[in-house]
Each structure stands twice: as C-alpha cells, then as structure tokens.
Amino acid sequence: MxxxxxxxxxxxxxxxxxxxxxxxxxxxxxxxxxxxxxxxxxxxxxxxxxxxxxxxxxxxxxPPETALVPRLQRQSDALEQTRAAVHDLVETYRRSAQAWSGCDAIEIISGAAALRQHLRQLQDGARHEMLWFVKARFLAMPPESNQEEYDALSRGVLYRALYEQEYFDDPGAVDNVVAGVRVGEISRAVPRLPLRMAIADRSVAVLPLNSADAPGALAASRRRWCGGAACWTRSSTCSSTTGRSVPRCG
The missing domain is CATH 1.10.10.10 (Winged helix-like DNA-binding domain superfamily/Winged helix DNA-binding domain)
Incomplete structure (x- = not known):
C-alpha cells in the first residue's frame, strides 16, 4: 500500500x-x-x-474505506493489467520459441548462466514438491549457493533428493547435504544415477539432452516425462526418443 x-x-x-x-x-x-x-x-x-x-x-x-480501499482497488486493477500483459508475453514466447523435435513442450536452455537462472526460477515457482537427481561435479549452480532451496523449504515445499555416491567426494558436499537435511530435505544416496534432473511439482523438469551433461544442451519440459524422453502428453501415449510409443507417465 x-x-x-x-x-x-x-x-x-x-x-x-x-x-x-x-x-x-x-x-x-x-x-x-x-x-x-x-x-x-x-x-x-x-x-x-x-x-x-x-x-x-x-x-x-x-477512515480506511476512504484512504485505503480506493488505493487497493487501483492496485488490483493494475495487477490484472500486468497479469494480462505477462500472459500475452507467455503466448508470444510460445509461438516464437523454437521447439525441439517439433514439440512445443520443450525449451532448449543454452549455457551455464541460463541454466542457473532456470533452476532458480524452477524452485521459486515450486508450490508443493521438488525432486532432484544430483550427480558429482555441478555444471551451473554450486550447491552451497542454492539459497532458493532454503527459501522453498521455509514456505513448505517438500524436497526429495537422490545423490550419486560420487557426489560426496566433492569438497563440502557432505556439509551441504547435512545442512539441507537439517531444514527438511529428504535425502538418499545411490551408487550411480543415469542423469541429472530437477522436477518441480511433477509438471516441469530440467534434464540434459545428452549423456555428456553439457551445460549448453539442456531441456525443460512443461508437462510430463516418459522414461528418458521429454514429452507433452496430449493423450494416453507419447513418443520416446526411440520413436516408439510409451505409456502415459504417472
């Protein structure tokens, strides 16, 4: 106000x-x-x-009804105008963005800085849950710099992470995991993970497009993920990277 x-x-x-x-x-x-x-x-x-x-x-x-209510209504009107403008920008972006494999559910993220920004926005926008596959040797975001996780945990977002065993050889890795667990992160370790991945609210995911984990080739899917494929499930099946149909993911 x-x-x-x-x-x-x-x-x-x-x-x-x-x-x-x-x-x-x-x-x-x-x-x-x-x-x-x-x-x-x-x-x-x-x-x-x-x-x-x-x-x-x-x-x-x-009186508040004289001093504040009209001001509040003006701000509400301005917010609606801003929301409409943002919606128009989203639609414009979707129409103009280059889709991967002809699928508008995919966005290509190029470069470590862009990836870092997407990961931060992914966590800032999470409302219920964040799921992580964490491999050794980070690509874009040092674990100790991920303040967004603590902010999300403080507002009630559930964090569940699988750590590859080799991750704990990185300097400070154990301390970072312990710090997260102390504030609510649910962590497990496995011998090996197939890829890096972050999923917000089971609707948006970020993962590498190739097995080399190159920071210049990552994709964000805005719907669901079927096995190793990024897809937008329009029906009960979707296409995998092998060209075959696979069942709808849960």
Missing part, C-alpha cells in the same frame, strides 16, 4: 486513538516525540491523516 512498517503501525495507533498528538503517540509507543511527529507528517502527506482543526499538532486518521 506504499507504507513503511513504521507508518503502518502509526496509522493503526492513530485509528485506535481517533486523534492524537506526537507527544501522546510517543507515550503509547516506544517512539520518541520527533520520530512520532515525522511519521504523522508522513501519513498526512500520503493522505492517511489530517490535522485537527483548532488543535495544533493533533492529527486524526482518515
């Missing part, structure tokens, strides 16, 4: 008091008189308080 935390608290105090001076506000809070006076003047500038007639240095709160 355009208010600082201190201004919002001052507005609440002024609503409860109906009218107050800086001295009275200071007596009801841990603010000094000069700070209370600056906040009252800030509220007046923002249209949330007005000076009391015939009472110098006293202010009363402008």
């Amino acid at each position: 355009g208010l600082t935390a201190a201004e919002a608290e001052m507005y609440r105090l002024l609503i409860v008091a109906e009218a107050a001076s800086a001295e009275e506000i200071a007596g009801r809070s841990n603010l000094g008189v000069p700070a209370a006076r600056r906040l009252l003047l800030a509220l007046e500038d923002k249209g949330l308080a007005s000076a009391v007639e015939d009472s110098p240095d006293w202010y009363s709160a402008i």
